[in-house]
Amino acid sequence: MKLKKKFAFIGLIIILVLSSCNDYEKYPIEQYTIDYVFSTTDSLGVNAKGYLDAIYAIMYNGHNRVGGDYLDAATDDALSSSLKESSVQNLFSGGYTSISLIGGEMEWGRYYAGIRKANTLINHIDVVPLMKTFKNNVEDSIPLKRAWKAETRFLRAYFYFELIKRYGGVPIVSETPYKLGDDLEIPRNTFGQCIDYIVSELDTIKDSLRSIPIADVNSDGHVVTQEAAMALKCRVLLYAASPLFNERPIATDKDAQKPLVGYESYDVERWKRAADAAKQFIDAYPYFSLSINSSTVFLNDYGMNNNKEVIFFRQGSKNTQIEYNNGPLGFSGNNLGLGRTSPTQNLVDAFPMKDGKAINDPTSKYTYSLSDMYKNRDPRLEQTVLHNGSKWLNTVLETFEGGANNPAGATQKTKTSYYLRKFMGGFESQASYAEQLHNWVMFRYPELLLNYAEAINEYAGPSEPVYKVLKDLRKRDKIEAGTNAMYGLNPSMNKDEMRVAIQNERRIEMAFEEQRYWDIRRWRIAEEIFTKPLQGLSIVKDGATLNFNVITVASTNFETKRYLYPIPYSEVVKNSKMIQNPKW
């Protein structure tokens, strides 16, 4: 019997040793719970800050964002050089449905994930005993916690705006994060409700945010500021007043869709609201002005090198990634460029001559010829595209057929003879690429000016302030003032002519900044724009002469339903209250 006991004892020990005796924590220490993220003892708010940073990161960096291309490569400004059917090509040609969505762009879930994170922070940040304070242009000592909360509310509003410009009215979800088992069959809010919600949020948080200039640009330059909030408000109101949502929303199959795709009736006062918001911004923040040199705007944080036009940006890293992805083909080693973006002839033709007159304007003092078309042009052309004969990396580019930068054979290369220049460092005369700060500028001062000009023109017709905006921009970009100091502008434009002038100015000033893609939609001009095919140049070298031929590189037929993206099929089928956009 003794032995029996001994065995029982041995067995007991084995089991005890294996199952109970250990020195580990009960739950994985690296997977902490919410009490640790928003800790009552974390007076520096380290984890809460980390959580906030993750919400910031939901905002996209727009450089080569959509499947490796700029979003504007899905407009008439450019196309992707990729050999495969790229995402932007599908966006351009309508190669998507409610089940085959375009990754990197139709990100319904990404923004709702951002909204959930924002709600989580807003609901829990109060317990963190954050002691830091800050001062803005309203008050002297504001707890930093209030700014964090306000920044989060900005981001949430921003995510909603990203959704409504894609889908129209979307569900405004509960401000308490949902739990497993909660009823998520939530209907869409109307377009108007969404706009009102965003605007009221931005107005509410305005005074709780930091303001520019921020003391420590080095570490806090990227944060949401009062100026960023007001710039967003201005953009939101401009979109709300625009034809797609205000005057001419797309036709619907069902009555229920009507309030979702835009306002149910036109109201010109919406333009007034947009104009007022822009005017308020311009008046309230005299800090901002146009930078001397528009090409370095994208290479510096605000406040650096006299860069006073950046309002809000998503921080980027120091690298040569943009040069690598978009730089011209034909260089090797460290200077390798993949030539991913092919700007179109359509874009090149949009740039006026150096005196500000359109290329086909007979009153221009410069004559335009196909074979020498880059001479005496708006200096912004050189800052936007690289063409045959441009200097790059201390080399004169050859983008004629078979040239060093446009070789024959089955390889990715320009489809139009052009490469992207904008956003890249000043490597015209450098021997090789060097690391360059590549922020993604989301709001900059010229947009506010153009917003103002557009809204006031739509509300009251062309007036001096409208002209002033265009003249200021042209002046900064070194277009010749001309004898009448009109910088090539026709001094007696009517509203429609002025609209065209503003639209063109917006196109060339803000090319590749994710403006045109949305502009041609909110203006409801995409159907008309795309009746003209996308064109490029085929430059054929014959001995010493170059023959320039304009060629068609792509065309599409823009169906009306494409003004709004389809709601993902799975969302509609799983949610009985979810109404799909018209015709999808």
Next chain:
Amino acid sequence: MNNVIYKKIKSGYFSIVFLWMFFIPVFTFAGEPDNNTAVFSGRIVDQYGNQIPNVIISEKGNDIITLSHPDYLYKEVKLNSKGVLYKDSTIVLIEKYLKNSNVIDRPYGTVDKESFLGSASTIYTNQLTSTLASTIIPAFAGRFSGLYTEQYAGTKAHYTTASANADLGGWVPVFGAGNYSDNSQFNLIARHNSPVVMVDGVQREFFSIDPEAIESVSIQKDALSSIMLGMRSSRGVLVITTKKPVSGATQFSFTSKYGFQQPVNLPKPLSSDKYAYLLNEALQNDGKTPAYTYTDYNAFKNGTSPYTNPNINWYDQVLQSKAAIQSYNLNVSGGGKLAQYFVNLEYMSEDGFFRTSSINNFNTNSKYARYLITSKINVNVTDEFKVGINVIARIEDGNQPGALGKNILNAIYTTPNGAYPISNPNGSYGGNASYTNNLWSQTVNSGYTTDNARDGIVKVDLNYDFKKWVKGLSAKAIGSVSTQSRTALSRTKQSVSYKFLPGNVGESPTYEPYGSTVSQSNNFIPVSNYQYMYGQFGVDYNKAINLHQITASIFADATQVLTNYNLPSMPANLNGQVKYNYAKKYFAEAAISRSYYNGYAPDKRWETFYAAGLGWVASNEAYLANIEWLDLMKFRGVFGKTGNGIENAGYYTWRQSFSGNPVSEFSYPQGYSRGGWQLAVLENNPMANVNLTCEKAYKANIGADVELFNKQLLLTGDFYNDNYFDVLQTRGKSIELMGISYPYENIGKYSVQGIELSATYQNHIAKFNYFVTANWSQESTMLKFMDEQSVAESEEYNKHTGKPLSAIFGLVADGFFSSPEEIGSSPVVKGYTIRPGDVKYKDLNGDGVINQYDQKMIGGDKPLSYFGINMGFEYRGFDFSVLFQGAYNRDLYLNNPVLMAGFQSNGLSYGQAYENMINRWTPETKATATLPRLTAGGNPYNTNPNYMATSLWVKSGNYIRLKDISLGYTIPETFSRNYLGSMKIKVFVAGQNLLTQSACNLVDPEVTDFTNSSLLRGINTGINIKF
């Protein structure tokens, strides 16, 4: 008349001891007047010198006696003229190729075959050893009923990066954490589950072990066999039993095998001229400008400009056609009454197929080598107390090119023959902007990477029989500790490639550099660290009252697994079991398991499972016992509730948690220097499911075993019906407005049912011994509940519920469009420019567009069936065996665009295409085309329109393989005795995968992915020496 002496020895410990001195009794020969009685005595032993009971001895004609036994080959022995063999002589009987053991090894302990109520299929050493491979799994194919093997890679994976829990290797059933497994090549499936592997009573997912050291492998699929595994009991169990020490004189056995392997079914690349022609065709089909000129085409075709227009079959350039494989094994066993031992040493190595170069003084080819020591010692301390010690040590060394074999295979697969030259006129490596890293440079000039795994396993068994105090009471305890560490050494480098630009006439050529130079590194990488501790304690009680026999046991076990940085995983079970039989006719058995796992929420950690079985051995009934040809007739049935958890529980997924991540998509760059990244704190995906628990099943199995004609014919049949519930699925209403992905929840239901049959016949015609054994299994599955969205009544075909689990859903391809008019008048998939030659899809609901509602089951709808037929013979020392194995009702979905569409975008250029592209649609070949028109750059309309599958790529996966064939010759016993000092020598030659007949010849029916190393065909020869 022949006199038959039939001696029955009751099985049991006592008898076995007695057998050491057993002599064949005296018998009389008729027709020998001079000697009325002749005495013959001797021992009948097996190859190891162990005495064999129950041999039937009879006389045949003059001076010849015959010996037969169900487990040994038939033998004839000539007597000397006096009718006397010689005194104390020894007759050696050789085991039959197919063993029919009376004992079945269960996960814990053993059981008499007679009282086993479950469903098992078992193979023994012989069936494992003729296959020479780095793991024992290839030898499983076709040998078991109810175990389906599917190979997806030809060679073992090398682990060279620090691993997270999920990729520690092997086949993990659903998701999340799993036990360590060294299997990276095979899916092993028994009744739709991957079985738990038990090696000598402890769970170890080990397959890279020495087949010579294995006694048996048994797949046990019923609820009762696996119930003791608690939360893993749904999965069935694969019981591997290694050889046991045998007392007696020291026995040495040495086996050496050497052979060659070669890859089979490599794809056939297009030569570069054909490639250029077809790429131009593809580009023109899309209205793009052709990429190659006629001059290019001619240069490719005639090889006139090998530096600018090369034609390199990279498979031939980089891979060699054959590689060596070898193994050496020495085992020694013996011992006395007090202690017995078995020691096994093994070295095994398998070379890879990468060509090497003399520029290196190190090996760049891939290689796998294994050193293995197994030792088992049993000590009978007293009559009552027995101790067993089992020690296994294993070292695995791998090697591969620095660029990593998998990457090279992938690059070969996608690089066109004309992409770039191997080297330029000046000797530099060729390359360009799309191909910056030359393949030949990656193969021989990228250094090397080794990966190493070291295993140590110790297991101690203690058994105490309390017969002195209480008869029939015994206790056992098992303790096992094992540890594994995997590391890698990376000594890699990279060199620049150059594009050769010939320049104009008179100019000297220039070379543009691409890629970058990386000088040789020397990095030590900790890959994984694994520690496993297991303890078990049990008490058995055995009692017989008249003809009633009852056995009761209880036992508890606990495991602690530590993997890398994870918290310990600690499953434990408390089990009870009762067995009863009456007169060996009526059997009953029941077991219960209380199972615990610390990975679930505190109130979900305990689950109860149970199983019970009944059996009836009809042949032991008085009215059947006298039928001489009927040896066994048994009916049996098992029912139980089982569980499948632990491996699919994830890592503390029931707890809503957050993690800090310094660099991720959601971290944010900081400051001007941009040197640092902000810490991102993220809510872990998916959201927590506090109610997560293990999956469960009700499993039922009924079966019958029949043995006839002195066990010459064995038949076994099983039918099972398993109903799984609480299966992990995400809910149907997983609405993204939640803002976080949805967790798995215990909501799914499915059923698996099937039939497994096996038949064996062994007999002899005179001295010609032969056998044939065959098995056939069929499994059908049905998804009984999935949280699907409702569909319109006319679109019922769209529903997954009610269909097999293997169902492939997609569009139905209906030929190719032949004209723009036909396209204009047909419903099409929106969002694509469709041209003649594109696939036409069926509009099943007739709504005028092709979309998700037009998807139906396009394959995988039939019950999977698989089989094996093994036959062979022995004649005058020659033995031969051949195994055919195959599967049918099996569908492959070949959606690999590189193979099926070609010309995918690759770097800045277009990638490789293969010979099957010749059959593409063109206006001229529209009647015979099997593939749609060519496109370049990866237009998904024909391969994956709007992410939907299409029936064009569903191919039959039916096949039959000559899996294994072997021929051996054993040097005659008399010769051995007279000239070789009784050394027994056998030489043999064997081959694996020599022939395959498959329904689809584009790919191998099993290894369908060309970026994995392909299936290997091998032939080997060897020698076995025993003394």
